[in-house]
Amino acid sequence: MKYKEGINVLNPVKFENTVIVDFTVPNNIEKFFKDQRFYVEYDSNINNIPDSILVIPLLSNILPVAWFSGVNVIVDEVDEKFYNIIPNIQAGFKNLYPKVKMESKLIAKKIIKNEMKESGRSAQLFSGGIDSLATYIRRIGEKPNLFTIWGADVNLYDKDSWEKVKNYNIKIANKLEAQVFFIKSNFTLILNTRSLGEEYGHLINGFHWWAGVQHGFGLVGLCSPLTYVKEITTFYIPASDTAEFNIPWGSHPLIDNEIKWANTEVVHESYDLSRQGKIHLISRFIKENKDDLQIRVCWQADHNGGNCSKCEKCCRTIVGLLVENIDPNFHGFKVTGDFFSNVKNNILKDFWAYDTIPYWKDIQKKIPLNIRMVDGRHRDFLFWLKNYNFDKHIKPSFHTKIIKSIGRILSVFSKKFIKKIINLKILMYLLSSDFLINTFNFL
Structure with a gap:
């Protein structure tokens, strides 16, 4: 089946553990795509998975583009439950981003009812960071399978990382004592997120397309064939924030909790815990089990998949652990x-983005009132942090605005490439070294 209008999704092609799905897009939205061939590779055989499930990984990543652009998506067949939840997902995005119309549709020639054994098994997205570790610890009695995706925070060209x-x-x-499975996909590479940002950034509060739209629905959808193979009935996506932060985000209960296919339901897990609350949970696990559990939070690709211990996210996590005496x-x-x-x-020079302030204030609240009880090596710093007034940073400072502007201009280039081609001596003369370093860290 092929329509003249809309995004046409062709039938999936299977090769043991890999599925390839080609699609065509109308001329008016071609600029939003870098490639019209999507693939996802699993470490399990997917030959017996129905096509109506195998199209979900692609659909979950291109449907939002279609909704924002006002075009339909046409597919030969799709899972019944997934098809039925589409209006709910659209309503979730509409709630987060009211200026988006969300009027286009998913059109399917066949709607297939898929069922699998009710095993009671669960699985979760797992990066090794605070959110995913907290989710596992809370659900440890279930021993959920861990799904890690290559192509998200580590790009496909960075094999070493x-x-x-x-x-x-x-x-x-x-x-x-858990099982871990790995998924590889070009799901971030098929989209031109720069063009999407230029076109729709003002509708999603200036967020990058990945953060504001793609990373919840898109990541979860990639896992659907593997959940079918492993007979997973509950799939957890670790929450990034709580309702208290009230920041529209691509992964949100209004979206994630609506996602279903076959017998699998998705749960946005630990939305009730702040980031420091999760660190407290992990710290308690470490203390009770006398464990050397390793934590990976750094998304910067030039640190070989580990933690740089210098970026804002690393520093915030380090301070959070210290507050918990870890x-x-x-x-x-x-x-x-x-x-x-x-x-x-x-913090003083406002080099770190002002939208991370709620996380620092969350840490502040957990610093003991009697700081004398804290280890002397960082007591003075925690005393300063406990009494620091973050409210003066609520509005973006001049530095923050400049950093964000430079970030947007240079975001099309590789950070490593930029560092090689820019004469640092000249820039050090024009700007303070701290300002320059934090500009790069922001990219």
């Missing part, structure tokens, strides 16, 4: 002698 992440997660899975040096981080002065300097 991926090997480190893979080995890292295998070790964690062995320690937790030594980060034993859990994937390196705290150097100048760590506290660097963190303080970045």
Whole structure:
């Protein structure tokens, strides 16, 4: 079946553990796509998976583009439950981004009712970070399978980083006595997120397409064939935030909790826990089990899949662990002698994005009132942080605006490439070195 209008999804092609789906797009939205061939590779055989399930990984990543653009998506066949939840997913995005019309449809020639054995098994997305570790610990009695995706925070060209992440997660899975499965896909590479940002960024509060739209629905959809193979009935996606933060985000209960296919239901897990609350949960697990559990939070690709211990996210996690009396040096981080002065300097000079302030204020609330009880090596810093007024940073500072502007301009280039071609001596003369370094960290 082929229509003249809309995105036409062709039938999936299977090769043991890989599925390839080609699609065509109308001329008016071609600019939003870099490739019209999608693939996803599993470490399990998917030959017996019905086509109506195998199209879900692609659909979950291109449907939002179609909804924002006002075009239909046409597919030969699709799973019944997945088809029926589409209006609910659209309503979720509409609630987050009211200016988007969300009027286009998924058109299917066949709607297939798929069923599998009610096994009671569960699985979750797993990166090895705070959110995913907290989810596993809360659901440890179920021993959920762990699904890690190559092509998300580690790009497909960075094999060295991926090997480190893979080995890292295998070790964690062995320690937790869990099974880990790996998925590889070009799902981020088929989209031109720069063009999507230019066209729709103002509708999604200036967020990058990945953060504001794709990463919830898109990641979960990739896992559908594997859940079918493993007879997974509950699939957890770890929450990034809580209702208290009230920030529209691509992964949100309004979206994730509506996703279904066959006998599988998705749960947006730990939405009731703040990031520091999750760190507290992980810290308690470490203390009770005398565990050297490793934590991986850093998304910067030039650190070989580990933690740089310098970026805002690493620093925030390190401080969060210290507040819980956990030594980060034993859990994937390196705290150097100048760590506290660097963190303080970045906060004071507003080099870190102002939208991370709610996380720092969350840490503030957990710092003991009697700071004398805290380890002396970081007592002075925590005393300063406990009493620091973050409210003056609520609006973007001049530095933040400039950093974001430079980030948008340079985002089309590789950070490594930029660092090679820019004469740092000249820029150091024009800008302070701290400002330059934090500009790159923001990219």
